[in-house]
Amino acid sequence: MTDLSMPPTVSAAGLTLRYGSTAALDDVSLRLGAGVTGLLGPNGAGKTTLLRVLATAVPADRGAFTVLGHDPSTTAGRQNVRRALGYLPQMPGFHPDFTAFAFVDYVAILKEMTDRAARHREVRRVLDEVDLGDVRGKRIRRLSGGMRQRVALAAALVGDPGFLVLDEPTVGLDPEQRMRFRELIASAGEGRTVLLSTHQTEDVAMLCHRVIVMAGGRVRFEGTPAELTARADGRVWSSAERDPGARAGWRTGTGSFRNVGHPPEGATLVEPTLEDGYLLTLDPSDAASASSSEVTA
Numbered sequence: 001m002t003d004l005s006m007p008p009t010v011s012a013a014g015l016t017l018r019y020g021s022t023a024a025l026d027d028v029s030l031r032l033g034a035g036v037t038g039l040l041g042p043n044g045a046g047k048t049t050l051l052r053v054l055a056t057a058v059p060a061d062r063g064a065f066t067v068l069g070h071d072p073s074t075t076a077g078r079q080n081v082r083r084a085l086g087y088l089p090q091m092p093g094f095h096p097d098f099t100a101f102a103f104v105d106y107v108a109i110l111k112e113m114t115d116r117a118a119r120h121r122e123v124r125r126v127l128d129e130v131d132l133g134d135v136r137g138k139r140i141r142r143l144s145g146g147m148r149q150r151v152a153l154a155a156a157l158v159g160d161p162g163f164l165v166l167d168e169p170t171v172g173l174d175p176e177q178r179m180r181f182r183e184l185i186a187s188a189g190e191g192r193t194v195l196l197s198t199h200q201t202e203d204v205a206m207l208c209h210r211v212i213v214m215a216g217g218r219v220r221f222e223g224t225p226a227e228l229t230a231r232a233d234g235r236v237w238s239s240a241e242r243d244p245g246a247r248a249g250w251r252t253g254t255g256s257f258r259n260v261g262h263p264p265e266g267a268t269l270v271e272p273t274l275e276d277g278y279l280l281t282l283d284p285s286d287a288a289s290a291s292s293s294e295v296t297a
């Protein structure tokens with residue numbers, strides 16, 4: 001479990017990054033501890049930008065952060081952050097003619113593993129860890145989408161980094177592959193800090209200890225998945241017809257409507273999901289939600 005009474009492994013304060021008039025990051029502060037933290041937000045919320053800043057791929061205009069005590073504002077500190085880091089970017093750029101082994105080996109060379117025998121042992125170890133030991137000699141273009149994502153995860157795991165940054169790793173995977181990937185992320189989160197950006201609220205509900213919601217470059221919520229779900233307590237109800245007062249409402253498989261918003265007097269309340277809490281947190285017209293989702297950390 002993430003225990004934030006322990007010193008955080010990653011700590012950021014006031015991160016701000018603008019692209020022209022767009023604030024991709026607007027005064028973002030956060031603390032991450034061991035375990036998997038989910039990062040949710042709509043398209044353009046700033047998730048990828050935050051991950052790229054924390055992975056030292058792009059510098060912030062303002063603000064500061066540390067990873068496992070290393071401060072990337074100096075050259076030496078940045079090098080130490082990179083050594084402590086595994087990064088699975090949104091579009092892992094692998095050459096399709098590489099074999100899985102050759103690609104991960106290439107990443108290991110970039111990670112300064114100069115001893116060939118030790119490096120090859122490490123490449124075999126991480127490929128075994130993601131269950132690709134049997135296909136390590138196969139060319140990447142002959143692997144399925146799920147296997148390619150596992151190759152990218154293996155590359156991120158080279159050197160056993162203490163901080164793992166995963167940018168939408170389950171996008172485009174079928175349910176079975178996604179489930180397999182969840183297992184791998186969960187085991188990767190044992191004893192290390194993982195920040196997982198995703199559009200899948202299910203991923204967050206099933207595997208994260210903590211969740212951060214971003215929108216418009218700002219952190220809108222930070223807490224546990226149960227706390228995010230609880231934001232929709234008393235806000236989801238069923239009805240025979242679509243309730244015109246609902247923020248969202250749809251007919252379910254049973255024929256009744258499921259509504260999210262402010263229920264009318266006497267409504268039949270139903271159990272909320274994490275997705276309901278997430279949607280209400282994002283709703284700018286929802287005053288109750290907006291005020292209590294303010295993050296002070």
Ligand SMILES: Nc1ncnc2c1ncn2[C@@H]1O[C@H](COP(=O)(O)OP(=O)(O)OP(=O)(O)O)[C@@H](O)[C@H]1O
Nearest residue numbers: 019022023024041042043044045046047048049050
């Ligand atoms: N290199 C760039 N140049 C200009 N604008 C950018 C650049 N990178 C990001 N942005 C803008 O910054 C904002 C945040 O983008 P970002 O990719 O971080 O969002 P996101 O939450 O990861 O979105 P998605 O879920 O679609 O990946 C968006 O408005 C985006 O258009």
